[in-house]
Amino acid sequence: MVVHIDVPVAMWDFDHCDPRRCSGKRLARLGLMKELKIGQRFRGIVVSPKGTQLISPSDHDLVAENGLAVVECSWARLDEVPFGKLASPHERILPYLVAANPINYGKPWRLNCVEAIAASFYLTGFRSYADHMLSKFGWGPSFWIINQAYIEQYCTCRSALEVQTMQEKIIQELEVSYKESRQTMQSEYGADLLFSNPNH
Numbered sequence: 001m002v003v004h005i006d007v008p009v010a011m012w013d014f015d016h017c018d019p020r021r022c023s024g025k026r027l028a029r030l031g032l033m034k035e036l037k038i039g040q041r042f043r044g045i046v047v048s049p050k051g052t053q054l055i056s057p058s059d060h061d062l063v064a065e066n067g068l069a070v071v072e073c074s075w076a077r078l079d080e081v082p083f084g085k086l087a088s089p090h091e092r093i094l095p096y097l098v099a100a101n102p103i104n105y106g107k108p109w110r111l112n113c114v115e116a117i118a119a120s121f122y123l124t125g126f127r128s129y130a131d132h133m134l135s136k137f138g139w140g141p142s143f144w145i146i147n148q149a150y151i152e153q154y155c156t157c158r159s160a161l162e163v164q165t166m167q168e169k170i171i172q173e174l175e176v177s178y179k180e181s182r183q184t185m186q187s188e189y190g191a192d193l194l195f196s197n198p199n200h
Helices: 023-029 057-066 075-080 113-123 127-134 140-154 160-193
Strands: 009-013 034-036 045-047 068-072
Touching: 009 023, 023 068, 023 113, 045 057, 045 113, 057 113, 068 113, 113 127, 113 140, 127 140, 140 160
Parallel strands: 009 034, 009 068, 045 068
Antiparallel strands: none
């Protein structure tokens, strides 16, 4: 099925990443993303590490009318980004999701450019757009596989506040599951761990 993305998709790129591995640059080369200049205003949703409001299904109309943009930068170099010059009235952050990209695989919140755009499309009701973006990367479909349960729960929410509540519930459940697995391991292997390693 041919998918045409009928909303603006853009990024501010700070050249922190290897151009050969940068997902944003690949999307730009494919004509799926426009590069913005510092100081250039974007009227749609901007996914930014400095956002304070979670993106939610209630942002659907904003995305439909004015599109999505991301800040393409390294997580390790956020202090170098002039966020004050990236003008948007609609900054958002993403809820708990797990990266599938090769650099940060398995790390929560450490999404790259295409994952952030895809997640935003999923959460605002544009799944075909999200799937299309991810299809341009060999590892792309893994993002949906890893995060499907979380995304589907967030999509039942009606507001940023409800997404926040859902995120807290998800994180709490993960913490409980982790503690239970640790207790199970200790009960199964605890006796063995009481003995010192004779090889040291």
